[in-house]
Amino acid sequence: MSSSKPKSFKDAFKKEQAYLDAIINKLQKNHPQYAGKITGKLQDDLKHLGAWYELMVYDWLWKQGKNPVPEPTAPDGKGKPDFVFTSNDKKIYIEVASVQESKKDKESENFLLDQGRATYAAMRERFIDKAGKYESVAIAGDAYVICLGLENSLIEEDVRTCFIANDSYNPLSGKLQAALDGEIFERYNDGSFLVKYKNVSAILVARRNFTLNEEENKLTLGLIQNPYAINEIQPTEFGEILRFVVVAKNEKYFQMAWQN
Numbered sequence: 001m002s003s004s005k006p007k008s009f010k011d012a013f014k015k016e017q018a019y020l021d022a023i024i025n026k027l028q029k030n031h032p033q034y035a036g037k038i039t040g041k042l043q044d045d046l047k048h049l050g051a052w053y054e055l056m057v058y059d060w061l062w063k064q065g066k067n068p069v070p071e072p073t074a075p076d077g078k079g080k081p082d083f084v085f086t087s088n089d090k091k092i093y094i095e096v097a098s099v100q101e102s103k104k105d106k107e108s109e110n111f112l113l114d115q116g117r118a119t120y121a122a123m124r125e126r127f128i129d130k131a132g133k134y135e136s137v138a139i140a141g142d143a144y145v146i147c148l149g150l151e152n153s154l155i156e157e158d159v160r161t162c163f164i165a166n167d168s169y170n171p172l173s174g175k176l177q178a179a180l181d182g183e184i185f186e187r188y189n190d191g192s193f194l195v196k197y198k199n200v201s202a203i204l205v206a207r208r209n210f211t212l213n214e215e216e217n218k219l220t221l222g223l224i225q226n227p228y229a230i231n232e233i234q235p236t237e238f239g240e241i242l243r244f245v246v247v248a249k250n251e252k253y254f255q256m257a258w259q260n
Contacts, residue, residue, distance in 0.1 A: 019218070020052075023059050027070070034070040053098045053149035053206060054082055056218045061085060061094070064239060068094070076136035081144075087237060091142040092201075095130050098149035099123040123148055128187060131197040138199035138230045145233070147204040149219075185226045196228045204238065227254045235259070 020042065027035035041051035061068040061083065072084040072093065083094040099122050130146045137144040185197045203224040223243035225235060235245040240260070248255040 020055060023055050026062075027058075031070050038070075049100060049149075049151060050096070050098045053147075053219075054096045057094065057096050057147050057149075057204075057206065058083060060219055060221070074134050074136050075140040075142070078136065079134060081134055081137075087233075090231070090233075091137075091140075092233060092237070093134065093137050093142060093144050094147055094204075095133065095144070096147045096149065097126045097130055098151060099126050100151045119150075123150060127184075127203065131185075131200050135199045138201075141231060143201035143229075143231045143233045144199055145202050145204060146200060147206055149206045149208070151208060184224060185228055197226070198228045198230045200226050201229045201231055201233045202226055202237075225256070227256065 024035050024039055027038070038051050038055060041047040042055075044051075058068055058070065066085040066087070068083040068085045070083055071080040073080055074093075081093040081095045083096075084091055085094075086092070099119065127146060127148060134144055184203070185200060187195050187197075203226070205222045205224065206219045207221075209218055209220050221238070221241050223235070223238055223241055223245070225232070225243065225245040227246050227249065235243055243259050244256055245259055246254050247257045247259075
C-alpha cells in the first residue's frame with residue numbers, strides 16, 4: 001500500500017503542471033511567440049530550471065498588475081532582457097537567472113557550518129555576469145533589475161541569506177565576512193580597480209516555495225536596493241516584501257537596513 005506522502009507530492013506535481021499550463025495559456029493570447037519559446041525550454045532538461053523561474057517571475061509581476069512584456073529589445077538594440085514594464089513613466093527591465101545548489105555543498109559533511117558557500121559563490125558569479133549587460137538601459141534613464149533564483153532546498157531561511165544580508169563570501173579566504181553596505185554591488189577587477197555596478201537599480205532574490213499549499217506564492221522574494229544606482233527604484237516598487245534598502249544618505253555616506 002503506497003504512503004500518502006508520495007501521493008501528496010505526485011498530486012503537487014500535477015497541480016504545478018496545471019499551474020504552468022495556465023501561465024503559458026495566458027501568454028499565448030498576447031505573446032504567442034514567447035509562449036512557444038518558453039514551452040520548449042521547459043521541455044529541455046538543461047533549460048528547465050531557468051524557464052521555470054522565468055515563468056514564475058512573469059506570473060508574480062502579472063499578479064501585481066505590472067503587465068510585463070517578455071523579451072523587449074534593449075534601448076541600444078543589442079540584446080533582449082527577459083521582461084519590461086512601466087511604472088511612474090519609467091521603464092523597468094527585469095533579467096532573470098537561476099542558480100542551482102552546488103554539488104560541493106550537497107556533498108559537504110558540514111553543510112550547516114559551510115553555509116552553502118559554493119552555492120553562494122556561484123550566485124555571485126551569475127550576478128556579475130548579468131550586471132555587465134544592458135548598460136544602455138541606465139543611459140536611457142530606465143531601471144535594470146536582476147532577479148536571481150536560488151534553487152537550494154537545504155537553506156531554510158528564505159531570502160535573508162548570507163548572500164544578501166551583511167555577510168558576504170570571500171573567495172580568497174573561503175570564509176564569510178562582514179560586508180559593508182552596498183558591497184554586493186562592488187568588485188575589484190584584475191588590476192585591483194574598484195568597479196561599482198551603477199547600471200543595476202536593484203536585485204530581486206527569488207527562492208522556490210517548497211510547500212505543497214497551492215494557494216501560496218510559488219516564489220518567496222526579497223529586494224536589495226543598489227545605493228550606487230544611476231536610476232533608482234522605489235523600495236516598495238514590488239510591494240511589501242522583505243527588502244534591504246537605503247535608510248539614510250548624503251553625498252559621502254549612506255546606511256542600509258532590512259525592512260519588512
